[in-house]
Amino acid sequence: MGSNSSRIITDVVLLLSIFVLPWWLSLFLIILSFYVFKPFYEGLFFALAIDLIYSAPRELFHNLPIIFIISLTFFLVLNLLGRQLRGRN
């Protein structure tokens, strides 16, 4: 099975997961996909989708899309930082 087809399957699984799995499990799967597929831009879309589907303005999170921000942090760390470390070696 090629990389493209496994990526498509991952996309479908993640899309379903945001509707049926607990948010923390979906977030874990998104972060795992960031690690497996580089760069996995769709992961950011799925993270934003979780925020848009379920969120409501909350003081606790200062009205910010918290799942998206966590995912974006992992995305940047795994892609940019990983690339810089590889460049040094």
Added chain:
Amino acid sequence: MLSFYFGGLFIFTEPLHYVGRPVWFLKNYSMDAISSFTTAIKTKKNLTEENESLRDELSRINSKFLLLKLLEKENYELKTMLGRKDEDQEFILANILAKPNLSPYDSLILDIGKSEGAKKGAKVLINDNIILGELEEVYSKTSKVRMYSFPSDKLEVAVGFNKIIGTAEGKGGGNFEIKFPRDVIFEKGDVVVLPDMDLLILGTVESILTTPEDPLQTLLFRIPINIFELRWVQILQE
């Protein structure tokens, strides 16, 4: 700044709910099918025992219900005498598509929307008299419920028979916390209601925490129903 840009993205919520609706229905349907299957394979002995215990519980609840009916009638008559007659309430029944465990925001998603007459700000109840929260966003076919128990959300409540007013703080998943001076007497099982809607129960006191150095006592209370097992809620029509 990010929150400003995020606010603009909420136009995509309705299409996402539209995509999610059949998936949620399918998930709920398959959960029901699995639940029916596990019930079917339970042994006859287990079912007989469960049946007996449920009959006992039902007879206990029935006797309490009779008393409750009597008190309700008395309450209604007293309110009529004082000129505070309650209006008849109307509800819309809604199926829960997504429960709080799917979301980090302690929200519910319901299968009714503007087309069924749901309105923003309407109260969301269970069993006619337990209040969960209110409709925060109403789309054409779905709506989003803001539960009062979201962590750090504050809410005015009245506790116990004497209806002592205080500010409760949400703890998530239908749990709340409230602090009172230690000399105010409370008991486990005291009912917590909203001050302006005293027939709507928000929860019952589960535990009372005190420490020698703290002049305040902490009451922990929760919605008297497991919200993770809920299938239906009622929307109170104003």
